[in-house]
Amino acid sequence: MTGLDVVLVAVFAAVWLVPLGLAVRWERRLRTERRGLGPVPEAAPETAAPRMRVEDGRADDRRAEDQRAEAPRR
């Protein structure tokens, strides 16, 4: 088996491994991000409410907790 034959086998493998690699990488990333965020709404963040961007989401969560604490108990 020559060096060129090794390259040929590597290219046949790459046709499979490149799409598989992308799929594994993005599935893993999506799972990690969703685990941290909970279910992500499909709508754009501009229209998605009440869960907003993380940077101001924390403030929103605190605001919601405050409102719940202040709400009269029945």
Added chain:
Amino acid sequence: MRWRVIGGAGLATLLVASALIATQASRQFYGVDHPVNLLFYFHVSVAWVGFAGLAVAAVASAAYLRRPLPQRSWVAQAAVRVSFAFLTLTLMTGMVWGRYIWNSWWEWSDIRLVTALLVWFIYAGYLVYHREAKHAADYRRGAAFCVLAFVSVPITVASTRLWQSPFHGTTMTGDSVTIHLPAFLLALAGMSAVYVYLVALRRQVHAADQFIPASERPRS
């Protein structure tokens, strides 16, 4: 979830296609009998699917320019990213095939090779640009770039008919090419399904990214 079913079906179809290619397809193209000719089935299918994906990206970008919904930009970015990977595979498989058949990795005098490489660089530029895009105006410029960049795709596809191409002939209609049609169609269908799955997956990653500060996002 349905995207994963499509991706799984695509992978299974590709397995069947590979088995057919390995056992049934002729290894003789252009008067040369060599296993490298079997790369044809993957080279042509990834090229076609990659170019078709760039058309999807151009349509999504045009739609984004008309009405800037983030989902449209995500589809365009996802389609370009996956097409770019497919174009890279097209160039790699073509170069290895050329090394065996033409005894040369690359021929600068061949119009198809040069235009395909130009498309690769143009869309590499698009991906680099989007990596740094932050504001709505950046995304609008990116979408306009994507629409304009698509002009390079039909030129590349038609290049072997428009100009003299000393090495890369017209692939499917060439006299010295005998294709195992079922194997080719299966490979094409499998690649298309895998492409659709990857674009849908990447689009979901873009959607999830919107809830993570830019500085904390992975760079891939």
